Amino acid sequence: MTTVTNASAKSLTSDPVPGEAGWLPHPPVQAAHIIRDDAEAIAVAERLKPLFAAEAKERDRERRLPFAEVDLFSQSGLWGITIPRAYGGAGVSQVTLAKVFATLAAGDPSLTQIAQNSFEIIDVIRQTASEEQKRDLFGAVLAGKRLGNAFSEFGGKNVEAFETKLVRSGNDFVVSGRKFYSTGALFAHLVPIVAIDEEGHVVVAIADRDAKGLEVVNDWSAFGQRTTSSGTVILDAVSIPASRVLPAHIVYENQSAVGPQSQLIHAAIDAGIARGAIEATIDLVRNHARPWIDSGLDRAADDPYTIATIGDLKIRLHAAEALLERAGRQLDETIADVNDETIARAKIAVAEAKVLTTEVALAAANKLFELAGTRSTLGVHNLDRFWRDARTHTLHDPVRWKFHAVGQYYLNGVQPPLHSWI
Structure with a gap:
């Protein structure tokens, strides 16, 4: 089971107290609304903006993680608006996507950014996944599952110097490494992980957030965007089904x-x-x-x-x-x-x-x-x-x-x- 820890790396999986800093249960999957077109996406964003703004200053001051607001955000259907129509999404334009994010960020940019990486992964899925993977992953998002992020690493010569490795284990894979700037991982149901495979290619391996060996550390201490929880994800031999590995090098190396x-x-x-x-x-x-x-x-x-x-x-x-x-x-x-x-x-x-x-x-x-x-x-x-x-x-x-x-x-x-x- 995933461990969710606070900045001192204390495990919070045993009898956590709701509301304590760092506490987060494994989020239940709640059904999401299906947005049908661009106009509806913009209208939903306009309705959510004042709700995001209502306690933004208090959340920021207290570093209070926006559990309920993230639920509202994903259940609104906005997390699935770029999924192609052929797979049940609205397939909105990039113009609309930018308007949605600008509108929501005017209310609370930290809360809004929690969804950002999900949209990058949705596009990676669109361009690199098999038909079976598309139906599986797009369907999961439209049903209310949130995609998180375990992309960047704190060390390395530059932002593309990844040390996280994916190796074959039987018919499936195992991924190990350490990530930072992991916006969304604390709130996710699925955690996409950027790793290097045994042939040296960039892949994205999508783990369940409650997978054994996947530890989320709530150690984000930046003076801004305080409630994004963009901290550490530790990957200790996390098992990844072959069906959840995407050949992301198709879009990242070209x-x-x-x-x-x-x-x-x-x-x-x-x-x-x-x-x-x-x-x-x-x-x-x-x-x-x-x-x-x-x-x-x-x-x-x-x-x-x-x-x-x-x-x-x-x-x-x-x-x-x-x-x-x-x-x-x-x-x-x-x-x-x-x-x-x-x-x-x-x-x-x-x-x-x-x-x-x-x-x-x-x-x-x-x-x-x-x-x-x-x-x-x-x-x-x-x-x-x-x-x-x-x-x-x-x-x-x-x-x-x-x-x-x-x-x-x-x-x-x-x-x-x-x-x-x-």
């Missing part, structure tokens, strides 16, 4: 849209952080902030410098959202006609969006305090969570290298790198 699709969601989350920060700033300026003495005004909302700054933030947000939508359209075109040039266009379009969503998320989260005044820094408001979330999440894929890739593409005709981080 040009594919998996990378830019994942990057698009990250950009959408940053756009959502910016939108949430701007919404909070406008509320504070309208209803709580005091005008500066030199303005001679009665309302902070009438301060001409404040008005201009809000205008600037809105323009930058709308520009970022426009590039995000443009990137989604390019991805949809690329998925319909995959070749080296369309993959390059998708990667560059997403990189351009990522630059602006990063910049506006950080700017909006910072300007909030300048415009709302000193009282906005009081702990009771916990408004610094916007900046902490923005600063933490935008570190996923360095923007300085986005500028480089975009410049190389337009100036020198150099295709973007092969890897999935652009």
